[in-house]
Amino acid sequence: MLYAARMDDAQLTLDLDGWEGPLDLLLSLARAQRVDLRTISILSLVEQYLAYVDDAHTLKLELAADYLVMAAWLAYLKSALLLPRDPSVEPDPDDLARRLQHRLERLDAMREAGARLMACDRTGRDVFVRGAPEGLRTVRKAVWTAEIFDLIAAYGRVSGRTRPVMHVVVDRAVMTLEAALERVSMMVGERLDWSRVEAFLPASAVVPGAERFRRSALASSFVAALELARQGRVELRQAAPFAPLYLRATPA
Amino acid sequence: MTRPDALVRAVEAVLFAADAPLTLDAIRAHVGAIATARDVRAAIEVLVEDYVGRGFGIVRRGDRWQFQTAPDLAHVLRRESEEPRRLSRAGIETLAIIAYHEPVTRAEIEAIRGVQISKGVLDVLMEADWVRPAGRREVPGRPLLYATTAAFLVHFGLKTRRDLPGIDDLRAAGLLDPVDVDVEDRTDRGSHESTVAKRDDDA
């Protein structure tokens, strides 16, 4: 009920006759005494505050919750300060009064500091920076780095990736179609009569242990014979399937 | 007028052309890395001295340096229509509290002022780039902390935060001691402590 105003966001800041909250009002009353805040009588300040709140007939009570809470607390503080000291009462009322006085002093100090801050040489009011600076520009430039090891390792990696394929090609002895074409067409011109296709194989293909190369050479020579026949440069003869294949140059 | 050496001249040009205060490192990046931070610093000292008594000069703002006009020439330069951002009283006090106590939580600011901060006050200060969030306090609720920015020093013409008017006296008087939100709140709010935690949450 009393706290209703505090819960309502729109009314968080109570503006009571221009005071920004009870602490502000207390500070204003204290300053009106024109004494150093450090030596102010908290008791008389409390009395002034209570009197002020009492007199404020125009207060809208539902908006003044904070002021009334403060009034209640100050009334308690006042009675505690006036009554004989009871050591069992915690906290010590003198201590509470000192804290209140400290808070007033601190709020006053911050208010004063704010005013002095605003009076500093402010940019755009008292001092000015250059109106039309050219501005500084930074052009980013990449500086590429790599180590010799990276370079060598990269080449090793590339080679390692592709080399096995190379090895297979070198390892397998083959006679290419081009080679066979060249060999067959050259040799067929030198022979006048029918010759078996095997006769055109290179010598290295017919030695023991060269079986793979012989088969490659035979296959290529056979295809070469077909190609030459297609071109009309040789004639082919075969008596039966799988019988020996003969070829000779086309007679002029 | 003196003819400055090449480094002083380069530092002078960089600071003059810059559209914001520069750190020693930023200056070095432009004048060439051959100059050490010490060289640049020495060049700045020469320049500061060179411009004494002139219409503008070099000032330090935090760890940055810039050219600006001499404060006593404000009357010559002030443009009638132009008034820097006007802060509300709440805004001024809040800014002062943040500057002198930083880093502080919203609850601490409220404890010092004795009222809650209405919406918009911190927004305005952050929008002006004078205040920034600066981490969280490692207490229950992990309330956000606020502190001032480099732009704050620049705007208010402060070399460093220690340059804040009267800060040493205030500290000596114990007026900048850490704020005990819990105790402060009880002092003027009597018994309803439960509100403290709530306010911490939205700080």
Add this chain to the structure above:
Amino acid sequence: MTRPDALVRAVEAVLFAADAPLTLDAIRAHVGAIATARDVRAAIEVLVEDYVGRGFGIVRRGDRWQFQTAPDLAHVLRRESEEPRRLSRAGIETLAIIAYHEPVTRAEIEAIRGVQISKGVLDVLMEADWVRPAGRREVPGRPLLYATTAAFLVHFGLKTRRDLPGIDDLRAAGLLDPVDVDVEDRTDRGSHESTVAKRDDDA
């Protein structure tokens, strides 16, 4: 440095703070009408002289005046920042292939690497000044040839390309171990061509 008189000082500050070049009249409007145009003009002459040889000075633009940083210091204001960057895997492999096989065409490099080269890879190598175009191969399409530069040798501490270890050296060093091709970065995988390794890649 000279201590200028009050008018010179005021003119100096006005020109400094102005966001555009100012006419004599505009300057007078600031420094006070007691100063005649002639006084202001004289003050400007003093300033022009004062700033000779410094990092910035006063220049005239038509009938207007302004401060401007010294033209010969443009390079200081426009700084080039060097950012060390490591070559990508595609970059270092491409560079290695060029170094071992030069001069080579792009198609040859791709055949040796087994993957296409993305556009930027050769650009980066040329930007680094390690690779240069080296004429064209006289075959259909006249593809551009690439070779390494003198800067390449310097950077990698080689006297000549012959200092690069041969395949046997690489094998002995264990650098020919087959590598998981999946490690290949995606950028240079791009579209995978079937031209892979038709060519002898012996150095």
